[in-house]
Amino acid sequence: MKSYRKYMTSKIAWYILTFVVAVFLNFLLPRLIPGNPVSTIVSKITSGMADTNSIKRVYETFEKEFGLNKPIWEQFMIYVSNLFHGNMGTSFGQYPRKVTDILASSIVWTIGLQLPAIIVSWILGNVLGVLAAYIKKGFDRILFPVFLFISCIPSFGFAIVMVWLFAVVLKIAPASGGYAFDMIPSPTFSFFLSVFQHYQLPFWSIVLVGIGGQSLGMREMSIYELNADYVKYCRLLGLRDSKIVKYVFKNAVLPQITGLALSLGTMVGGALITEIVFSYPGLGSVLFNAIAAQDFPLISGCTLLITTGVLVANFLIDIAYGLIDPRIKVAQRE
Amino acid sequence: MAEILLQVKNLKSVYKTRFNERIIAVDDVSFDLESGKCLGIAGESGSGKSTLAMSIMGYYHPPLFYESGAVYISGVDITKLPYNQLREKILGKEIAYIPQAAMNALNPTQKIINLVADVMKEHVKGISFNDVKKIAEERFETLNLPKDVLQRYPIELSGGMKQRTVIAISTILNPKILIADEPTSALDVTSQKIVIKLLKNLIKRGFIKAMVFITHELPLLYNIADDIMVMYAGEIVESGKAEEVIFDPIHPYSNGLMNSIIVPEKGIKGKKLIVIPGAPPNLKYKLEGCRFSDRCLYAKDECKTSKVNMKYVNNSRSYRCISQVDELKEMYKDGKKPATT
Numbered sequence A: 001m002k003s004y005r006k007y008m009t010s011k012i013a014w015y016i017l018t019f020v021v022a023v024f025l026n027f028l029l030p031r032l033i034p035g036n037p038v039s040t041i042v043s044k045i046t047s048g049m050a051d052t053n054s055i056k057r058v059y060e061t062f063e064k065e066f067g068l069n070k071p072i073w074e075q076f077m078i079y080v081s082n083l084f085h086g087n088m089g090t091s092f093g094q095y096p097r098k099v100t101d102i103l104a105s106s107i108v109w110t111i112g113l114q115l116p117a118i119i120v121s122w123i124l125g126n127v128l129g130v131l132a133a134y135i136k137k138g139f140d141r142i143l144f145p146v147f148l149f150i151s152c153i154p155s156f157g158f159a160i161v162m163v164w165l166f167a168v169v170l171k172i173a174p175a176s177g178g179y180a181f182d183m184i185p186s187p188t189f190s191f192f193l194s195v196f197q198h199y200q201l202p203f204w205s206i207v208l209v210g211i212g213g214q215s216l217g218m219r220e221m222s223i224y225e226l227n228a229d230y231v232k233y234c235r236l237l238g239l240r241d242s243k244i245v246k247y248v249f250k251n252a253v254l255p256q257i258t259g260l261a262l263s264l265g266t267m268v269g270g271a272l273i274t275e276i277v278f279s280y281p282g283l284g285s286v287l288f289n290a291i292a293a294q295d296f297p298l299i300s301g302c303t304l305l306i307t308t309g310v311l312v313a314n315f316l317i318d319i320a321y322g323l324i325d326p327r328i329k330v331a332q333r334e
Numbered sequence B: 001m002a003e004i005l006l007q008v009k010n011l012k013s014v015y016k017t018r019f020n021e022r023i024i025a026v027d028d029v030s031f032d033l034e035s036g037k038c039l040g041i042a043g044e045s046g047s048g049k050s051t052l053a054m055s056i057m058g059y060y061h062p063p064l065f066y067e068s069g070a071v072y073i074s075g076v077d078i079t080k081l082p083y084n085q086l087r088e089k090i091l092g093k094e095i096a097y098i099p100q101a102a103m104n105a106l107n108p109t110q111k112i113i114n115l116v117a118d119v120m121k122e123h124v125k126g127i128s129f130n131d132v133k134k135i136a137e138e139r140f141e142t143l144n145l146p147k148d149v150l151q152r153y154p155i156e157l158s159g160g161m162k163q164r165t166v167i168a169i170s171t172i173l174n175p176k177i178l179i180a181d182e183p184t185s186a187l188d189v190t191s192q193k194i195v196i197k198l199l200k201n202l203i204k205r206g207f208i209k210a211m212v213f214i215t216h217e218l219p220l221l222y223n224i225a226d227d228i229m230v231m232y233a234g235e236i237v238e239s240g241k242a243e244e245v246i247f248d249p250i251h252p253y254s255n256g257l258m259n260s261i262i263v264p265e266k267g268i269k270g271k272k273l274i275v276i277p278g279a280p281p282n283l284k285y286k287l288e289g290c291r292f293s294d295r296c297l298y299a300k301d302e303c304k305t306s307k308v309n310m311k312y313v314n315n316s317r318s319y320r321c322i323s324q325v326d327e328l329k330e331m332y333k334d335g336k337k338p339a340t341t
């Protein structure tokens, strides 16, 4: 137990170190993109103004507000101390909205779309994978090539095909957005209905692509497990196959938990392309637009959120594995 | 006469490979197993011992297929039973198995007690987990196994302990027949002795009624078997009482197996030797004549062509060779010992 605590302490120390480095890089890297975002905003605001003096004054005000006139290390100190107060600064591109506000409103969409999609595809993929390995014959002969085909299509390609088929040809689902563009979010039935309709295409395109990859991996693992000696021994003990398949499922699914946690952790980045294809109002679209607008604070905010997600997910994997898998429990103890 | 628990009649099993080869790994095997007895089966690796074990238990999964013959367990021909009935009524309950590689026979992510519970619940309707625990703890104690093993995962047990645990699990329902396939092969000498003692204990206490003990070391059977069958290339080549087969083998192959332990070579005294040069024939080809003829030091011309049937010396002793017993004994006495390698 003592060495287990030691193991966890050193793990946590590594996670904190990684996080510190990540904060630094998240701050620095967007600011290395060449170009001047402030002048873009200023030229937008001052369009129609003729007086160069007042344009210059506006420019300076903005530079001061964003702290861009200070040396970069001082900017970093301010950034960090603001972070401690939960302040990620003001967006350039969506001025004067706070970065935290933008992130908070868009992450709801992203999580609402991704979390169910990832979990559904993970569960369906694993169940189909183990069944394909166990049933073999016709089931496997049809599903295996289908899985293989789906998993080879890039997700944006798949999303575009979905839009074309269901929105353009069949016209049974809206093509883009999180709700009808002429609506204002409100707790009404018609709004929720619109959200639900807009949800289907992005949701199923993530789910289907996910099932493809997930079930292939699970099928491989299950075939391996089904050939293990314990399966034969259990059969000779007279255990029914449904019980044995449960053992196989548990053992084969353990390594897949890493995949699940990683895709949960990389939810935001993973959704980027799907969200862009469907113009879904989530973090992916926000990050995409922020990069286009050189919106440093917003880019840093998005990437910091993504990094934190990945780190937390990995940390949870480490803990969960130790709890579920006795082999790792023992290894950690030693 | 004692009750016959297991009767195998002209059993034939075949591996059908992807290349359309038919490997007859168990060929026309017949024997009876009486209550209270331990039958030893010996033969080199690849002679079909494990396949025979699977066939007796009706474990036919591709590429292994049933070809012909019968296996009577408690009067029922299990080769004719649908799999579900075999599983419900026979496996684990009437006949149980200890695998060759008990090291990997346990599901790594399952506590021992949970496997015991699954096995018992499968065969005893409505039994509660508490009852399972009570029965298992009692059984483990009786068999001199620490009962906290039940709360452990397989990885936490040593090789010998794992093997003993597997034996205890396999026999928890007091099956009439136990098939042990090389239960000691992977163990060190000390653990081997403990395991053999445990197996004998099972019969003595009546937890099992009879046993089939499979090994590639014929002399090992002296410690445990009442009767011995020697297997070669899918066939039984000799069968008889344990002392007779070990100390007075008739078949040149049995004789070779015994010599392979007894005769030390100069320089490496006491070391085990491969005294029978060559390897068993490839079973995918149709074999004519005696299957051992390529390696037999006493082979005659007709050995390669005519089919060799079992000959009975008395009703417990038989062998598969065209030569007469006296003829063979004479040759063994002549010192025409098989050459050592």
Ligand SMILES: Nc1ncnc2c1ncn2[C@@H]1O[C@H](COP(=O)(O)OP(=O)(O)O)[C@@H](O)[C@H]1O
Binding pocket: B015, B017, B023, B025, B043, B044, B045, B046, B047, B048, B049, B050, B051, B052, B063, B283
């Ligand atoms: N999965 C398999 N596919 C094809 N042939 C097999 C397979 N398993 C065993 N055999 C063949 O059956 C023969 C007997 O094997 P086995 O019963 O394992 O022997 P033993 O247990 O005596 O070592 C071997 O010679 C081998 O060629």
Ligand code: SF4
Binding pocket: B251, B252, B253, B290, B291, B292, B293, B294, B296, B297, B298, B299, B300, B303, B308, B320, B321, B322, B323
């Ligand atoms: S039949 Fe011939 S070859 Fe076969 S064991 Fe007897 S003597 Fe040897």
Ligand SMILES: [Mg+2]
Binding pocket: B046, B049, B050, B051, B100, B181, B182
């Ligand atoms: Mg074997």
